[in-house]
Amino acid sequence: MSIIHGIDFRPSILRSALIGALLCASIASVRADNDGPATEQWRPAIHYTPARNWMNDPNGLIWHDGVYHLFYQYNPSASHWGNMSWGHATSSDLVHWKEQPVAMANNTREEIFSGSIVFDKRNTSGLAVNGKPALVAVYTSVFKEGSGHESGVQAQSLAYSTDNGRTWKAYAKNPVLTLRPESKNFRDPKVSWYAPGGYWLMTTVVADAHVVKIYKSSNLIDWEFLSDFGPAGVAGNGVLWEMPDLFPLPLDGDANRPMWVMLVNINPGSIAGGSGVQYFVGTFDGKTFNAENLPVQGADLSEHRWLDHGADYYAAGTFADAPDGRRVTIAWMSNWDYADRVPTSPWRGAMALPRDLALRTIDGVPRLVSTPAREYLALVNGVAASRWKALTVRSTTKPLDLANRTAPQDIDLVVEPYTAKRAGIVVAAAADGSRQTRVYYDTKAGTLTVDRTRSGDTDFSPKLSGRHIVYLPLNQGKIHLKVVLDKSSLEVFAADGRTVITDLVFPKAGDDRISLFAEDGEARFSDIAVRPVR
Template structure:
């Protein structure tokens, strides 16, 4: 949008009035790759693909991931949010602002009929810096209206940037923002902002508290290591708690503060959790989970059967780690259910490009939704040339795995299925070892793929072929081209006819020296793009398969050049085989 236009805000206000009815989706020239290939490689014996279902030609929202609720003002709104419908590498259903740099999701919430997403945003360019709180609203988490930034660094305590934070609802139902401000001397401060007009469903204007900064770094904490306040939760006596990430020397920890009014805060003596030598913790998230079912819980829910999730974004390695555990309101201690899966050494939300995540409770559908930032794989020079950088991963619903009790299950939000178009399916496909099967009719830049494999009877195959089964699995760069006993098998997407350019998503089953079987999910990006300088890393994670489970299922979302799968591996590649 044109920041210099004196009539921009008045035009925007005018466009936002009325029925909020969705506009028809803007159409764009669809980028198309030569083929989509379904494959299995190097497994001994016969593998059964129970079913593969592919939905293509999505009924897309706006090309830049934005839409308007302004009735009949389509042309004006199109100009307002600066659409570039022919941009070849824009995603279609992942959230992106119209232009420039974006990173952490901040303060997601639902308010007066709209989902709100705030995010770290540079209004002046496609590189990190000048951080404000970008702001967008949606009725369905798919069609987004981009608004003016909600918070800018205009006070001494945040002149260096308005950094990450969270939204908390007061008892009267009005939201407040708690955020980290960066002062000129790089001190990190904690601050509050409230809506200027709580009756406005778009919450377009926010006012900073006259008492800011509410918190400054405590004794023993370096001024540059004190950031990202969580959503506040209430304990039994009615007081509030928040957690803030820090490190003391090299020990990462989650500090706890208490308050009666969400304005005046006092540091608790005990920390929520700490791990020696783990480095700086940021973007903390702390929330309860229901013991059974998929329903989410409000952040202040408590009870004898309610466990909590503590999520830590590790500054050292840029991954999001979590643990499920019990929370003691008296001592403020968090204790993981499974000590071997303690925060930072056990479970990750995602094993690819996914960081600084933030969840919220959706009161409409009674679920907890998780957002996460995905940095793209191209270079800074390429970002500057195309005019934007980064996207948000598809929002996910998360709930407790009640069978195991120590980990979460994740799935893309159900609304995504409303975008599905043409369906292509095959069932009971027999795949010989080393075979590659092309799925005809599955072309295009937007695909929603569901595939189910029959889990091989590893004991029978081992007996039949007499092969040693303790060969190490290979999820490294180029691992999809290796030969193993049970793997790789999976998918090739965004592939050209010669398979020179491809992205591999595959399973690998391996037996350790102690004869224990393990299943891994891998993504190999080493051939995702022929462009110079693009990150071609490989990502992998362990899949916990119970003895009672006979199938391996995989869902992959292809969004122009963005791919995401489950088990969760999110990454972004730039094939150059477009016509």
């Protein structure tokens, strides 16, 4: 597999990406912002990350003319948050990404915060050029002194492109939507086409009020308020709601049974601490979203619905116009509790794997399930695997003999805990076992755990949570796990996507052993396949 953070070889990009340094052995001596030596041993191979500098929320997700566009919050100047602009990457397959020039840069009037992009094929906005319909970005302007707004005010603005997203022009009459009185927490517009009504929908948030505001427009410029959703779910003091996304999905694959899903990213207060993604399922009548099966007020966090139960999955959004009616999501793989301390250089920030979403009835209730995007699955399934049909482990740890331990690994296995107290898999382990990351099932508790307390570099932040646990019943005494292990991350897809746990890990050099283990009893493992993802 080619490196996922491919670089555009035009001269302007060569300078900003330091492509020469990235392609030579002297990379270890490169420094960025005095953050320390380069840490290429932790640069993801199967997850997108920019060549250098800070990245956070994905923005402007769209499939257009056969290309997936990933825009994202980006600091063009440093590897810490600031100078918010839109970075840009493209892919034809959701796996191999090519970094593009900065799409929209912060300027003397505004910083460019999160937003979305739609293809205005009907030219409702009138922004087409020479008959070519525009891609229209709706984003949050954060105004600066001298802009005509109080410094820090947030409002929604437009920019448009008629060259497939390469260059963007700001709409002359920005902003197109602001609150009265103006707010410093009104942000993150997600726009989509509502076919039954023949109009555009926008969801945006008043972050500190725990409210998603829903608007409609016939032209992407003039917006009419429809309704508010919230507060609901996790909405305590200090919690911010961000990056909403409202979309339909067929229940259990039945197109005649659509339901609506609302993603709301929250920080802090998630199930794993700090940042996370809660979701709601219900109905939408073109004006109001009504969530069903809400937990009672004050319910434990485990009673709420989470798109991911790990610490490092935030700002999730979905791609507009994905082919075949798919709903594909991607998220920032980090956590605001420690994002500015993640020990990577000269870049800081990565994206999780793109995932296919589906709505499935589980225990009588509609729930989101997430699986790696089918393009990723097709690619790894074509890689030769080390296989074991069945192994039994009794109160010990059994190493797996792998020909290639240094590459990122895609691991499939079925765990039957049987009489063991705990059973699972150890990854990214030192030869003596002193450092390791463990994924295991606790038979008595009925829970799945990712334990990164000894995963390598863990002292860069006191807020780095160590164990992430989710209740998950066995199916006929077994559980299927897919573990995607990259250079600095772990994504565990359990029970065919019913539960996902995503965590950053920073193993030491040479920590590449993989083992199965059982504690205090016998466990059986079957259908084991380990594929090196080159």
